[in-house]
Amino acid sequence: MDEINKIKYYDELPSTHLYIKENQDKLESGTVIIANKQTAGIGTHGRSWYTGSGDNIAMSMLFKPKCDLSSLNNITVDVAQSVKNVIKDLYDIDLSLKYPNDLLLNDKKICGILTEINTMSGKINYLIISLGFNVNEMGFDDETIKIATSLKKEYNKNFDRKEIILKIIESITEHI
Numbered sequence: 001m002d003e004i005n006k007i008k009y010y011d012e013l014p015s016t017h018l019y020i021k022e023n024q025d026k027l028e029s030g031t032v033i034i035a036n037k038q039t040a041g042i043g044t045h046g047r048s049w050y051t052g053s054g055d056n057i058a059m060s061m062l063f064k065p066k067c068d069l070s071s072l073n074n075i076t077v078d079v080a081q082s083v084k085n086v087i088k089d090l091y092d093i094d095l096s097l098k099y100p101n102d103l104l105l106n107d108k109k110i111c112g113i114l115t116e117i118n119t120m121s122g123k124i125n126y127l128i129i130s131l132g133f134n135v136n137e138m139g140f141d142d143e144t145i146k147i148a149t150s151l152k153k154e155y156n157k158n159f160d161r162k163e164i165i166l167k168i169i170e171s172i173t174e175h176i
Contacts (some may be wrong), residue, residue: 005030012037016060017130024126029064057133064126076100076115082171108149110134135161
């Protein structure tokens with residue numbers, strides 16, 4: 001996989017995933033887009049992803065790999081495993097995988113992963129890896145509190161979002 005070339009931070013975007021998708025022809029492979037807040041974050045099957053306090057992770061990565069499409073068959077699960085390993089290594093916290101794209105903590109969703117591969121005539125044009133991770137979120141509404149959680153909610157302390165982001169980027173680029 002390509003090296004990370006550029007990390008761009010935004011205070012607010014509708015969606016980091018859609019930003020990359022709409023601008024992929026102008027962005028270099030290895031670009032990472034991070035938003036403190038997403039107003040229209042997306043998940044799988046067109047579901048929305050809530051990004052609240054600005055102390056969570058809303059991030060998308062663009063790659064333009066020169067490999068066989070078949071080598072990306074398990075990309076979503078591989079990304080989930082990378083994130084799971086990062087949290088275990090940093091904090092000795094075991095997340096569980098809800099196949100293929102969700103990570104759970106205490107049976108509640110803490111991270112969602114969305115991957116999109118664009119191809120033409122069997123050639124990969126681009127790969128977008130997006131993830132939303134609830135790091136220090138405490139403002140869950142009545143509906144999401146039943147199904148979602150954050151590291152802070154479960155452990156009653158603040159976690160270093162920047163450290164998690166950098167380790168996730170490093171892990172994905174090394175292991176995928």
